[in-house]
Amino acid sequence: MIRPWWETGVIYQIYPRSFQDSDGDGIGDLAGIEHRLDYVESLGVDAIWLSPIFPSPMADFGYDVSNYCGIEPMFGDLAAFDRLLVSIHARGLKLILDLVPNHSSDQHPWFVESRSSRNNPKRDWYIWADAAPGGGPPNNWESDFAGSSWEWDAATEQYYLHAFLxxxxxxxxxxxxxxxxxxxxxxxxxxxxxxxxxxxxxxxIVKAAAFPDNPVNPDWTPLMNARDRVFQSYSTDQPEAHAISAEMRAIADDYGGRVLIGEIFLPNERHARWFGTPEQPQVHLPFNFQLIENDWNAERLGHLIVDYETSLPSFGWPNWVLGSHDAPRIAARIGESQARVAAMLLLTLRGTPALFQGDELGIGKVDIPAERVRDPQELRQPGRGLGRDRSRTPMPWDCSQNAGFSTGEPWLPINADWPTRNVETQGADDGSMLKLYRDLVGLRRAHSPLNAGDFALIRASENVLIYERRGGGKHFIVALNLSEEVRRVTLPNCEVLLSTLSGVPEPGMLRPNEGLIVKPTS
Structure with a gap:
C-alpha cells in the first residue's frame, strides 16, 4: 500500500520571526529560512509548516491578518516566498502555510468596510449584534485573551465579536x-x-446563531485563564462548522496531494468528528495535543494513547505533537533527560509527528524579563503562566554574536545556554539531543513499521511504557523508562537499534531516563 506523504512523513514547524534573520533587524524572515534549508533537510523531515507570514499589524504576531494573499514586509515579499518555495521543493520537502480563517485583523479592508456603516455590503462578513436588553454585551462569551468577546463600536452602535483580541x-x-x-x-x-x-x-469557525450564554464553569478560579469562566459550548464546535471543513477538504482534493491540518482542542469523541466520513471527508489531520496537555507518567500516557487510537474512525490517521509556538517547551516541562525519552515516544508512535523548532536542541526554560515580554496573552493576564514568548525565542545556530540568529538585537531573548546549546555545537556531539532526533527520524524512515505499522501497548506501569510496532513481517519494540530509577523489563532476545543514552544497556534492564528501540531476533 502506497501511503500519502503526510501519513509517513514528519512535519517541522518553523516560527518565522525566530528562525533566521537575514537583514539585521532582529526578526527572522523568508530569506533567512531559505538560508537554513540545508539544516532542515539534514533533520530528515518531510515538510515545513510556517506560522503566519501574511501582512499583519502584529497585534497577535501574525494571527491578525490584514491581507490573506500577500507577504508581511518584515518577512519579505511574494518574490521571496516564491524563491523559498522553489528551494523547498528542490530538496524534496513540502510547504504548509498557517491559514487563519476564524478572524482577520481589524485593519483588513474587509473589516474597515464592515464597520463603516450598518448598510455596507460587507457588514455581514463579520459578526455584529445589538447590545443586550438594558445595555452591555450581547452575552457572556469570554475572549481567549481575557474579557468579553464583544467590542462596542460607537459609530454604528453595535458590538462585534472577537474570540481573541x-x-x-x-x-x-x-x-x-x-x-x-x-x-x-x-x-x-x-x-x-x-x-x-x-x-x-x-x-x-462557526458560532451558535442565536448567541445563547455559555454555561458558567463552577470550578473556575482567578488563577485560571479568564476564558475558562465559561464552557465554550455555543461559541465553538458548532455542527455547521463540519460542512465548511468538508468544503475545505474538497478544495484541497481538487489540487491533489495537499494536506489540511486542523487546530482542534476537543475531547476524543468530538475531536474524531473532524475527520468527517468516507463519503464527506474533512481535515486529514485534526491536530492531537494530548502529549502536551497531560501529566508525564507511563500510566496516563498509556491510557491516552489507547483511548485516542480507539476513538479514530477506520479511515482516520493519527498524529502527535510535543511542542508548539503556544505551549511551554517540552524540556522545560519535564527536564532534558525525559525530553530525550519524549522524542523517542513522539517519533515511534503510529501517526504523523510534528516537531517544533528548537525542541531538537533540548531548549528548556527561557526567562523573559518583564520589559521584554511581547505576547499579548502574558501582558493581559500576567503571572498565570500563559505567556507564549518562552517558546518563540530565536533559534541558536552557533557560538557567534546573537547565536548566529541576527547581526541585530533579537526581538526576544535567546536561551541563556546558547553558547553550548546550539546547532553547530550539538551537530558535532554524538551524544547530543540533535543527534538523537536525527537518528530517530532516520530509523523511522528506514523501517516503515515505525511510521505506518500497527501499534499495540504491552506495558504502562511503574512509569515504564512499552509498545510494539508491526508491519510487513517486521517487528519492533519501544521501551521507555519515564522514571529516574532502574526498571526491570521483560523483552525477547533482541537487537538494540537505538538508546536515548550512551553505552550498552544491560539485558532486561532500563536505565533511568532511558528509551530503547529494539528489534526482536527470535
Missing part, C-alpha cells in the same frame, strides 16, 4: 460571500504551489 474580529462563515472569498484564498496559495494548510482554531 479586539483587534481580531471574527469572520462570519454563515455569509456565503465571505466563505467564497476565503475559499479563493486557499486556491490562491494552492495554485502558487503550497502543499497544504494548518488551519488555525478551526473548531471556532
Amino acid at each position: 479586539r483587534e481580531q474580529p471574527d469572520l462570519n462563515w454563515r455569509n456565503s460571500e465571505l466563505k467564497a472569498a476565503m475559499f479563493d484564498v486557499m486556491r490562491f496559495w494552492f495554485e502558487r504551489g503550497v502543499d497544504g494548510f494548518r488551519i488555525d482554531v478551526l473548531w471556532h
Whole structure:
C-alpha cells in the first residue's frame, strides 16, 4: 500500500520571526529560512509548516491578518516566498502555510468596510449584534485573551465579536460571500504551489446563531485563564462548522496531494468528528495535543494513547505533537533527560509527528524579563503562566554574536545556554539531543513499521511504557523508562537499534531516563 506523504512523513514547524534573520533587524524572515534549508533537510523531515507570514499589524504576531494573499514586509515579499518555495521543493520537502480563517485583523479592508456603516455590503462578513436588553454585551462569551468577546463600536452602535483580541474580529462563515472569498484564498496559495494548510482554531469557525450564554464553569478560579469562566459550548464546535471543513477538504482534493491540518482542542469523541466520513471527508489531520496537555507518567500516557487510537474512525490517521509556538517547551516541562525519552515516544508512535523548532536542541526554560515580554496573552493576564514568548525565542545556530540568529538585537531573548546549546555545537556531539532526533527520524524512515505499522501497548506501569510496532513481517519494540530509577523489563532476545543514552544497556534492564528501540531476533 502506497501511503500519502503526510501519513509517513514528519512535519517541522518553523516560527518565522525566530528562525533566521537575514537583514539585521532582529526578526527572522523568508530569506533567512531559505538560508537554513540545508539544516532542515539534514533533520530528515518531510515538510515545513510556517506560522503566519501574511501582512499583519502584529497585534497577535501574525494571527491578525490584514491581507490573506500577500507577504508581511518584515518577512519579505511574494518574490521571496516564491524563491523559498522553489528551494523547498528542490530538496524534496513540502510547504504548509498557517491559514487563519476564524478572524482577520481589524485593519483588513474587509473589516474597515464592515464597520463603516450598518448598510455596507460587507457588514455581514463579520459578526455584529445589538447590545443586550438594558445595555452591555450581547452575552457572556469570554475572549481567549481575557474579557468579553464583544467590542462596542460607537459609530454604528453595535458590538462585534472577537474570540481573541479586539483587534481580531471574527469572520462570519454563515455569509456565503465571505466563505467564497476565503475559499479563493486557499486556491490562491494552492495554485502558487503550497502543499497544504494548518488551519488555525478551526473548531471556532462557526458560532451558535442565536448567541445563547455559555454555561458558567463552577470550578473556575482567578488563577485560571479568564476564558475558562465559561464552557465554550455555543461559541465553538458548532455542527455547521463540519460542512465548511468538508468544503475545505474538497478544495484541497481538487489540487491533489495537499494536506489540511486542523487546530482542534476537543475531547476524543468530538475531536474524531473532524475527520468527517468516507463519503464527506474533512481535515486529514485534526491536530492531537494530548502529549502536551497531560501529566508525564507511563500510566496516563498509556491510557491516552489507547483511548485516542480507539476513538479514530477506520479511515482516520493519527498524529502527535510535543511542542508548539503556544505551549511551554517540552524540556522545560519535564527536564532534558525525559525530553530525550519524549522524542523517542513522539517519533515511534503510529501517526504523523510534528516537531517544533528548537525542541531538537533540548531548549528548556527561557526567562523573559518583564520589559521584554511581547505576547499579548502574558501582558493581559500576567503571572498565570500563559505567556507564549518562552517558546518563540530565536533559534541558536552557533557560538557567534546573537547565536548566529541576527547581526541585530533579537526581538526576544535567546536561551541563556546558547553558547553550548546550539546547532553547530550539538551537530558535532554524538551524544547530543540533535543527534538523537536525527537518528530517530532516520530509523523511522528506514523501517516503515515505525511510521505506518500497527501499534499495540504491552506495558504502562511503574512509569515504564512499552509498545510494539508491526508491519510487513517486521517487528519492533519501544521501551521507555519515564522514571529516574532502574526498571526491570521483560523483552525477547533482541537487537538494540537505538538508546536515548550512551553505552550498552544491560539485558532486561532500563536505565533511568532511558528509551530503547529494539528489534526482536527470535
